[in-house]
Amino acid sequence: MSNRIKDVTLSKEGKKKIDWAEAHMPVLISLRKKFQATKPLDGVRVAGCLHVTKETGVLIRVLRAIGANIAWCGCNPLSTQDDVAASLAADENISVFARRGISKTEYYEDIHSVISTDPNVTIDDGADLTVEMHKKMNGKFTIFGGTEETTTGVIRLRALQASGKLKYPIVAVNDAETKHDFDNVYGTGQSALDGIIRATNILLAGKNVVVAGYGHVGKGIARRAAGMGSNVIVTEVDPIAALKAKLDGFHVARMDKSSQIGDIFITTTGCKEVISRDDIYNMKDGAILANAGHFNVEISLPSLEALSTRSNRINEHTMGYDLKTGNKIYLIGEGRLVNLAAAEGHPSEVMDMSFANQLLSTIRLAESEGSLAPQVYDVERSQDNEIARAKLESMGVQIDTLTNEQKTYLEGFGEGT
Structure with a gap:
């Protein structure tokens, strides 16, 4: 080309x-x-x-x-x-x-x-x-x-x-x-939800939002979804990340349980098939799937196709899939980066x-x-x-600087009380 x-x-x-x-x-x-x-x-x-x-x-x-x-x-x-x-x-x-x-x-x-x-x-x-x-x-x-x-x-x-x-x-x-403490957290946190809203115009308040992964990206999305009134559920494989999510006030559960109650699913892990065939099969009618990880492998797209009787384009960014169960599932941006596929990044x-x-x-x-x-x-x-x-x-922000005495104190063992 x-x-x-x-x-x-x-x-x-x-x-x-x-x-x-x-x-x-x-x-x-x-x-x-x-x-x-x-x-x-x-x-x-x-x-x-x-x-x-x-x-x-x-x-x-x-x-x-x-x-x-x-x-x-x-x-x-x-x-x-x-x-x-x-x-x-x-x-x-x-x-x-x-x-x-x-x-x-x-x-x-x-x-x-x-x-x-x-x-x-x-x-x-x-x-x-x-x-x-x-x-x-x-x-x-x-x-x-x-x-x-x-x-x-x-x-x-x-x-x-x-x-x-x-x-x-x-x-x-x-x-x-x-x-990563700014781009991944604040950037993706805001822009991923921006992409979902642009693609669906759905109300986030009151919805069960399942965030797969609680790294910097997942943390940012979870915080912003909660700030817009969502009930956030975090899924994780890392016990430390899961513990952080729990102590940050989020419900933590396995994906096989979360898949049954989620309204919106957002993957953020960088791993493949985070949302599997069984997860898709168990989802309720109207569930929305979005991915904020780099590659389009986090949602099992072949399984979504295999479980469907037909698909139709809802708009530029959203496809609807009629499952054999009778439920309908919606996929945003072909499972690619939702903040760039459906928004401006x-x-x-x-x-x-x-x-x-x-x-x-x-x-x-x-x-x-x-x-x-x-x-x-x-x-x-x-x-x-x-x-x-x-x-x-x-930004017009000024911060303090260490005095020479403070520098000397921190560079040594320092005196106790």
Whole structure:
């Protein structure tokens, strides 16, 4: 497929959206001002595989402003905003290999088109680009390293490292506190419910909302669903996460029990078949299924099809399935990321910190020029602190600082009472 969506009307709309996001991403813009003169990415080839949204458009603008040569593709078949992709191609002159609603074959063709640019740094979300890079690497690439945006991707890449097959260094951007404690909790918490509401216009108050998984994403969704009046039920396999959910005030139960009483189901685990054939069979009439995990494997879609006598499209984002039991089940966004398939993704304000981490991590890798060992690296604490302070400053918030006496006390054993 073409690396340009050639539509003037679309590109104009996309530019307006990117401009809007830029006005709400002060940390990223402050970093552009900081590095625009020195251009630490001058001539560095950056390949991105990340949701093509207005916020990503701002990141791409900043990367280019500080010198990077960029090629980009989407990391999910339903998350690309075509008007943003058109604007990046037409207005920013970026090689964009992305379009909403592509097939699996086209999806991987786009990734391979980005790989063909011989990147020095990869920016990934879900690790598909990184994994495909590893399949293609035969010594010809000049790769300094890569970054990973999401929990699912970090899990895959740590597994690659554990197997001894990781071929270049990866910075786990997802694991930065200024990413997962904000993007995952507040971003997904709000945007996942936004997607469900846009797709169904259902009233959340009074509904039984089953949240599968109580990591950062599940925690954020559970809190916001409860804040809108839902009765939240959490399912978990991790005893510590389940205990946290219980002490946070949520009902905790197994999925086989929850499936019988839930009105809305939201998966957040990164694992497959979290909602199984039996779970779907046991659901009551009118149950709604949504997924907030990276891949569309958390809900058993083959089982949903097999249990159905027919399906019909309710609207752009929602499919209805008539089960053999006589009940009807609704699926949002084909079981893909509901906050991007049925809404616009995370708010710009929270992606500001996530993408500031992406930018600084890309600079770190470029400056290493390939000297780092092939392993998964954490974001340095100093980077987390820099981003948090910049965000607070943009919000007009001031905090205390330690006195020299307090620093000395904390650095030693300290006196007792």
